[in-house]
Amino acid sequence: MDWRQLWEIISAPDNVPIVGLIPLLAFYIYLAWKQAHANDQLVAQLETDPAMAKTHHRKTWPFKPGWQKEVHVWPFLLRIEFLAAIIVTIILMVWSITLNAPLEEPANPNLTMNPAKAPWYFLGLQEMLVYFDPWIAGVVMPTLIIIGLMVIPYIDTNPKGSGYYTWKQRRFAISTFLFGFIILWVSMIIIGTFIRGPGWQWFWPGQTWDHNRLIYEVNRDLPDIFGITSNLGKAIFGLVIVGGYFALGGFLVYSLFRRYMPKDFSRMSLLQFSITQAFLLIMVALPLKMLLRLLWHIKYVWITPWFNI
Amino acid sequence: MPDKPVPDSDPIVSKSYAAHYAIAVILLMATLLWALWDEAFGMRPWKAYQHVWKDRYTAFLLSARSKSAASQKEVEGSSDYQKLKQNLEEATQQASPHMRELQKQIGDLNSKILSVQAVFTDRRAYVNALTYQIETSTSQSSKQSIQRDLASYKAQTATVEYPDGSRQKYNFEQLEEAYNSLKDQRAKLNAELGDTLKPVTQSKTALDDYVANHMIDLTPTQIGGLEKKVDELSPSIQQINVAEANIVDRCESCHLGIREPVKLTPASMSAKGAKAPDDYAKAFVSHPNPDLLQIHDPEKFGCSPCHQGNGRATTSIEKAHGNYEHWLWPLYTKQNFEAGCQTCHAADMMLISGEVGWTISKGKDLFRQRGCMGCHRYEGYDKEPEELQSLNQQIKTLETERLDNTKQSAYMMKQADAAESNDEANRLNDQAVGLRVANSRIDGRLQQIDFRSHSLMQDMKKVGPNLKDARLKLNKNWIPVWLKKPSEFRPGTKMPNFRLTDAQIQAISAYIWQSGLTDSLPHQKPGNAEHGKELFETRGCLACHSIGEGDDQQGGTFAANLTRVGEKANYDYLVRWIHNARERTRPYCPYEKKDIGPEDYAKKKLPYVFDLGHSKCPNDGHELQVQNMTVMPSLRLSVEDAQDIATYLLTQKKQEPSAYADASYMDDPKLKEEGKKWVRHYGCAGCHEIAGMEEEGRIGTELTFEGSKPIERLDFALFTESAQRGKEPITNPEDLARLPEGPAKESWYDHKGFFEHKLAEPEIYDKGMIKSETEALRMPNLHLAKDQVQALTTFLLGSQESSLPANYQYKPQDTRRDIQEGWWLVTKYNCVGCHQFFPGQDSVLIKMKKYQDPDWKEQLPPKLYTEGARVNPEWLRRFLSNPALNDTDTNRNGVRNYLKVRMPTFSFSDDELRKLVRFFQALSQQPIPYIPEQVPTLTSKETEMARALFSSTAAPCLKCHATGDVQHDAHATAPNFLLAKERLKPDWVERWITDPQAISPGTSMPSGLFTKINDHWVFAGPTPPSFQGYDQDHTKLLVDYIFQLTPEEQKRVAASMGRSTASNAPQRTKKSVTGPSRPPASKSGASAGGSR
Amino acid sequence: MKNSRLAFLLLLALAGLLLLAACNKKENTEQSTSPSAAPAPAATPIDPATVGSLSGTVKYDGTAPKPAKIDMSQDPACKGANENEALIVDKGDLANVFVYVKDGVGNRTFDVPKDPVVLDQQGCRYHPHVLGVMAGQTVQIKNDDPTTHNIHPTPKDNREWNESQPPQAAPLEKNFAREEIMLPVKCNQHPWMKMYINVVKSPFYAVTDKDGKYEIKGLPPGDYTIAFVHEKLPEQDQKVTIAPKEAKTVDQTFKAGGAS
């Protein structure tokens, strides 16, 4: 166990935010889960007790009839906001006094940094470069992420869970989002920061970042495994596989929706459903492609003269 | 939640945040204060330094002041001081009545002037205002009216009331006149006052000067000034800012004592009662070498150009010294700080200061002597081959140009013939003629280039011996043994260890052997080993070569140690080598790239003769390499002497040559090809001449800017981590001992660490790696000692691309360049093995045990401290090219033939001769060309007087100086006067005879022959009556006499001194071992003095 | 950078500690530095009542070659007999051995005598041939010959000089600042003229006379190393202990063959 290496990575000034991000995320997930759990319990209680449902104020926090339903922003909200501002200021100042912003050697185009890393918040994308061509990882994927985030309100037809934490009422939405945010975004960043060493190679935490490490790896293309050699064959084969994935996956999504979320499905228009389907499949495709690469060293599935996937 | 009891009052409305706010605000305030503190102190550690400095330095000055006061009292106690003081008092007394009178008058005048001035300026202002109105008024009539006003105003009188109460009326003109005349009077009086005070101020200055000149340390007044300065020091960043070079250095914010005019040591700056100096004390020291600051004014150079570090940073020691990860120029460590010199002095072989013991100079020297430039290019080192190449290029261009010109001119003439008008024809003809003249100029250029090539061929040297002669000079079976580990056979050898496998050794030996020349050498008669030994030890061989191993080793390290030479060398070859090492077996033609043999000469029916005078290739007329590329000079020994020495050297062995294991595989032609591959692979041709590899390039990386290579570019291989964590990868104890600071204790992931490890064990970065034979690191182990590794590391660390402007680089164009170039030659030929160029620099000989004996001391080669001022440069050129000063009788020294040590013939090229002569002249600030001083012809009376001095018993010149008389010269210890005229500069001789010890300390020539009486040099001994009334310098008289001395005169004087030679000649025939025997008695020297 | 990282870590740790509300004060473990080391012991003054003396004879074991005659005809002004003074043995007694206390006087310092030591040049010889002098003490060099001499010391640790002294010239006054044993002095004009000056820091030295006798007086009690130095023979050392008021005899013998 190379503690020194570990310490060096963790204490690099620009990595500190990520180190801070992990406990912060854990804390907030816990906070959200706690409230969701309480709300779910309340819902369950109210579902079974319609009488109570009629009278209850429907929040988990205590309430008495005489209490104001609304409070003045001044001072009740603003005092919290000011307090938050003060605390943020304190944190920021202490952080700034104790830890210096990194400043390395003057830029030298002739001397490549190894590893050359993007800013930490883009490391997820950089990690994707391992599995995808740059045009996917660097251009298509960010675009899809932005579009995907933007369409969420329009494809989520579930009217429940608006304005309060819940899990049981929005299982699908929340698990999908957590999958996207925690697994595909944050953990990729963590991998990119702590695991990827010189040459963008995989170093387990505590492994020394050896600049000389060489790893033998032969990546194959899926068509090669099936012995397809002609360019046209490869293109058609890839098209079939990818098309097949989307066709079969689409069908699978449909059957799952129909079976497990009939209400949501019924609320969705065809467009809404097909967009949901598409994004879902693309999202799932990422770990699938990663697995193909990590387990079977498969580089491309679909090879065409213009692009490879 | 729902189960919990619900409180009565609304928690949201009733909850108080007072406590939260209180804590938050307190924390915020604390943070703000922390930020303030951090800004004011946390990031300004220098404030504490300045605070402590004030205390400590004041205390130091206080004690220094009392010491200084004591020594001032001592100075003031001297009679000279008293006399000066009395002078001052007298002058003051004399001047004071007049002075007081004058001062009073001036005072009166001043008040008078003031009273006139008050009225005058007021009126003048009005006049000026009116004048302005006239000038600017547009109408003629108003002009006239104002003019009238002005005239009447000027005519009006004004009353001036003088301080004595008297009143005077003046109109404007009178007022002006009065005012000016008063001012004139005052100026006159002031001048008079100055004159009166002159003697006073003069004697005051004399007194002050006396004190200042006689106090070694600072005077109390000066110290008082320093105290005041410290007292007034307010905490602030002390900064040197040189915009021109982008230098911002704040080092002096903590290192406050650096430029103080007193010597501050850690001990003197320690706190009272402290056991050891703390960090403050260490930081407060004054610059250890203030002289360096004198020539490198910190206001221009700052600190960081020499020392590196982050001059701007003031937040912590670590930051300021640049010792953090992302600073490219960390402070040079104490061991390597001289690397900073290289920033500007990269072109200097020796640092100009003329001081010894510079690590950087040693590093440069090592880089050269150890043949590093055989594999690594370094700007400025071994530049002859490159220059030759560029000359060849120039020749080609010039030849094309000449051809073009010829064609062009022919074409023009043709055109001229057909021209329509005569004018046109003439113009064209003129142009054609111009081109032809241009061609003749080109021919001249080409001729010069030829000379230059000739010089360059002569100057080009190789560090290692010529291996084309391997067959002729070496014991065949010895070669593989040598290659195995050269230092095993000859500790301290320059030949490094290439870590060759047995197969490689066999192949390389086979190639060397089979590619060697097979010419036959003349057979030499055996010599006398005993005489050979004596010659070897006294002729000066030991200035470069050493003999004996371990504690017995004596001699220089410049050339090979000859302790076991008898095991490897061939006698016939050795004799030739000792007789003239430059003699080549066959000349080499760089154009044809082959060795030219007698058959080539025979083809052209030319005699097979090649030397510096016959250096043209018989085949194509190109310049030939006619000498061995060695710096070994010729000692002008007779063949017999060479035989004696060779015979002696062959007795130097530890085992019989025949005891070496048979290596007949070296004749296997199959091995030759394999061997060629390896010889090429290891770059052997970088240091050796090897057949077929004359044009090989260097195999190593260029090192000119090695120090500024990014650390990531230095391949630590598997040891990056070890280096960062301070682990030592070297395990071989021999190599471990080469690390200047011992095995690593802390991080060595820096340039210094890389270089040191690489030099200590060049293969270290291969350790643990799996590499094929051809991939493995090729750098051989040079068997360096600790200090050598340190010196080379310093040199490499300093090899940086400087960011300073070009005018900071030391690349002088004047005589200083001559000095620079000279040092390159001086180290190239190891002149310092015998000679000293400046006090403190020890030659090899001077340190040898033999020369510690007072009698042998006289046998040391002359010191060259003032050589340029001493000798005529033209004579020096002749001497350097032929130190025997004789074309036929060469087996002798030209000037000091009483010395056993021989000034060798280096066969310098014209270029080098020029450089050397200029070097000596520049070193002594002598102008070039030298125009000899006219020595006046003496009258017969003067000659008589001079002769009296010359032969005086009080200064018996001819007792020690050689006269050319064989028996007298047997115990001469100084050169013949007859040489003086050609050789010496009269002004120097005059300085010499007044105080030789000041010019060449320790010389046999005593000081005190003349004393200075009334500004004249007067002979110290008794003088004949003819000197009565002679008021010229006796020295001058003597020098003029010496420069007019004729052989007859000298003989006459010698005879008159009652030492007719034959009868009184010392009868010393006993052979001396301890004392130097003297020429010309060739083999049996007379013992000097009474020692035995 | 590393410092600030450390500071950050420390800060985190500190915050953790505060949270744990542990209020154990950190003891200041650092001891105040003890007063400075005792000053170097002052030199003990010599009590004249207890001083002892040291004397003895230096012998030469073996037959010394008869001193070679020196031919001084090179300079007619050099009159008289002269022979090589390198090794003067009379009936086994060795002259011109410099005897001095090499070690044992500790850090005592001694006043330099005001009186000069005289070195005379007479008959083209130096008198005496071996001279002892204290560092800083004046050496007065006289020339009683009708010819010019030059005095040329060739020291290792002192400054070298070479001055001419014509006949009847005023005496030269010189001194040597640093300790140096067997500092050769010669005259370049008369190559046989040689002598040795010994510069020492203590007044405890002597030169053996022609009977090989020497005496060193005023030695305070103590342990000493006495060195016997001869210009040609290897140095010999002896350890002696002087009791109060003791007059000790220490003899020394040089073996033949040690000569170079």
Place this chain on the structure above:
Amino acid sequence: MAEEKNGKNGGKVGLLDRVKEKITGDVQALKTDIPTKAKEQIEGLKDPTKTQVYTSIFRHKHDETPRNRALGVLSNVFLHLHPAKINRDAVRYSYTWGMGGITFYLFIVLTFTGVLLMFYYHPTKVQAFRDVLYLEHDVPFGKLLRNMHRWAAHLMVIAVWLHMFRVFLTGSYKKPREFNWNIGVLLLVFTLLLSFTGYLLPDDQLGFWAVTVGTNMARATPLLGHEGPFGPLLGMTPYNDVRFGLLGGSIVDANALLRSYIWHCIGIPIVASVLMIVHFWRVRKDGGISGPAQVMLESEADKPRRGPTAAGA
């Protein structure tokens, strides 16, 4: 001059007397008027909230009446982003996490420190790195300033993510806040871009290579990048593709520095500010913050929502 004066004064003695008389009267009045005024002034200062200056700034009282509490928010240009009253549970930190506010606060901090940094920074290849060194070593509080700017930027990225995370978990993007969610997504992108463009500005190895790696991806933009699919077919070369446009050159150099400086200091902040205004405005218009709302039962899911969507509207 003196003669003239004498001549004129001679005939005007009467006038002088009259002037004298009037001045005496004024002096008498002064003695009584000023103390009265002074007394009044002191009385008036006893209650500074009644002074004209005070009332001109604060247009209402600050006692604890509901009206004035509401006015305190409504009459303040900064505070009137908020409604006068909100859902009683919306002040609960556990629900909102305060991340939106913190993000905005950090943006203000960044603007403030950023403007100060701009005083010392020249976006040129020669100066940039030196300026950062200068900031670190010479400028008072320069190091703190730079550190704060850097860390606040990182914090802001984290705060934005957490904000989005919370908004998703509370389903706050649902009707009627779909559009504001989209504005938020854009703001997220601009926050990242702001941070990214600032990365290059010190012109050190870290920034240089991070930006090189980052912009190298742009080479592979489909259609518009010279290494992207169909890019070469459309005539894309390193000298005309989208990366060239981003960097102002084919390598990260002086132009890239200038471009990223301008984007960082002018372009993106303006766009982001506009979006932020829209974002805040839409928060108000969409009914304030989404919750904490009353839980919805399964049975109510397909019915129109009972009562107002949020308590505050």
